[in-house]
Amino acid sequence: MKSGSNLERLLESGQFAVTAEAGPPKGSSPKVVQRKGELLKLCCDALNVTDNQTAIVRMSSLSGCVLLKEMGMEPVLQMVVRDRNRLALQSDILGAAALGIRNVLCLSGDHQKFGNHPTAKGVYDIDSIQFIQMVKAMRDEHKFLNGEEISGDVPFFIGAAANPFADPFEFRVTRLAKKVNAGADFIQTQGIFDMPKFIEWMKMVRDRGLDKRTHILAGLIPIKSVGMARYMRNNVSGLSVPKEIVDRMADAKEPKEEGVKICLETIEQLKEVDGIHGIHIMAVAWEDIVSRIVEEAGLMPRPVV
Amino acid sequence: MIIAEQKALPEIQDMVSSYRKILIVGCGTCMTFCSAGGPEEVNKLANELVAENKDMVIDKTTTPRQCTEKFIDRLKDKVGDYEAILSMACGNGVQAVASRFPDKPVLPALNTQFIGVEKEKGVWTENCLACGDCILWRTGGVCPVTRCAKSLLNGACGGASEGNCEVSKDRPCAWQEIYHALKRLNMLHYLKGKPQVKDWPVHPGRVVREDLREIEATRVD
Numbered sequence: 160m161k162s163g164s165n166l167e168r169l170l171e172s173g174q175f176a177v178t179a180e181a182g183p184p185k186g187s188s189p190k191v192v193q194r195k196g197e198l199l200k201l202c203c204d205a206l207n208v209t210d211n212q213t214a215i216v217r218m219s220s221l222s223g224c225v226l227l228k229e230m231g232m233e234p235v236l237q238m239v240v241r242d243r244n245r246l247a248l249q250s251d252i253l254g255a256a257a258l259g260i261r262n263v264l265c266l267s268g269d270h271q272k273f274g275n276h277p278t279a280k281g282v283y284d285i286d287s288i289q290f291i292q293m294v295k296a297m298r299d300e301h302k303f304l305n306g307e308e309i310s311g312d313v314p315f316f317i318g319a320a321a322n323p324f325a326d327p328f329e330f331r332v333t334r335l336a337k338k339v340n341a342g343a344d345f346i347q348t349q350g351i352f353d354m355p356k357f358i359e360w361m362k363m364v365r366d367r368g369l370d371k372r373t374h375i376l377a378g379l380i381p382i383k384s385v386g387m388a389r390y391m392r393n394n395v396s397g398l399s400v401p402k403e404i405v406d407r408m409a410d411a412k413e414p415k416e417e418g419v420k421i422c423l424e425t426i427e428q429l430k431e432v433d434g435i436h437g438i439h440i441m442a443v444a445w446e447d448i449v450s451r452i453v454e455e456a457g458l459m460p461r462p463v464v
Numbered sequence: 465m466i467i468a469e470q471k472a473l474p475e476i477q478d479m480v481s482s483y484r485k486i487l488i489v490g491c492g493t494c495m496t497f498c499s500a501g502g503p504e505e506v507n508k509l510a511n512e513l514v515a516e517n518k519d520m521v522i523d524k525t526t527t528p529r530q531c532t533e534k535f536i537d538r539l540k541d542k543v544g545d546y547e548a549i550l551s552m553a554c555g556n557g558v559q560a561v562a563s564r565f566p567d568k569p570v571l572p573a574l575n576t577q578f579i580g581v582e583k584e585k586g587v588w589t590e591n592c593l594a595c596g597d598c599i600l601w602r603t604g605g606v607c608p609v610t611r612c613a614k615s616l617l618n619g620a621c622g623g624a625s626e627g628n629c630e631v632s633k634d635r636p637c638a639w640q641e642i643y644h645a646l647k648r649l650n651m652l653h654y655l656k657g658k659p660q661v662k663d664w665p666v667h668p669g670r671v672v673r674e675d676l677r678e679i680e681a682t683r684v685d
Binding site for chain 1: 613614615616617618619620621622623624625626627630631637640643644655656658659660661662664
């Protein structure tokens, strides 16, 4: 075991994993995180705590992780390289290890321009792939980026993101391979709406044998309304929302039900795709739907490993 | 070249408001080429300032380069007559002039933007951050440090769409350009290398050439 995390044990034992996202609040109340933890506790194997997502200032990811851990949940610490240089990243990794966090997701982060401090100076000292490599060396070689020795263990199950839908399409798998070579133990993908494109991407992933070297969790975003579908199609960078999905949401008498239906259909299709080891549900501001989706997808109860 | 833009007139008026007699100095190299601080812009700014304040005495001149001592020196007999110098150089030129005339207020009329090129008439784009360690040989002649909004050395990130950067649809994704350039040059293997972490330089920068210093030290005039 690299980290001994629940997520690692589950994936290494060949079981289908379910993770979800729990964004911390724009405030200091622990209750928001705790409420999301309660909602998601029984239906997920681990919970991602986002790191100033969409570049909007929120409670720190590490604090959110500690709050979830205190409740007996297993957190995934999301970390972006937008806000921290190599010193701060390594320091937070050590702190997270000391606090018993065992999963980390290494990300570039949305550009600060999109957030609520759009003129902030972006750090981007290292990029997400260099970050993965750095955490791997901290874990496996007990070495800082500069080669100095680290005292103590840094046991992390290292994750990365992949977007099968961004351009250039033919280069996306090369970049995934780079992440896997750098040390990504698991991958959480961008939300999937364009199934044919995702299937094509997964074929390229399998052709390179990458599904055997990392655990790919397919991303899902439950849609609440046609407005949300249109917003994601037009405003969220790197998302591909086909017209068919937008039309279905527009025509639906009960849009929320239709959103759940789309999500469940996607999960059924994903179960048939070779090389998918789990799902990652990003129900932004709709966390209470996750347990129903997991239940109706036939993925309950979650296995104990 | 260095690209700059003139400040808004009210800010310039505010800077010069306590002076009655000023010298506007244009710069004959980059600032002339990017139409920010050449002779034409010097004339235009002088006219605008006088139109707003008839009592102000404004004289004009343009040096070939404000960042080069021998050209700054050409101003030395003039500056004594003025209360302040309004420089239409980049930040580099403003500081060089201020350093040469330490007892004279030297005011910047421009906002320096970047090192770049004129893409089309009236459009300039940034190309070089002067990061001190050029990797253009393995990125198809496209700089990711400068032209990727996140300075990623292993892009493209997940935000690129239809060839554009997530930051703005009027900015091409540098990593897409790199990918296509390397493909065209049959150099795609450069994308597969082990990621190296960049050494960022210490600012302020300082370049020392011992060979040139030695020649200078042994020169007998």
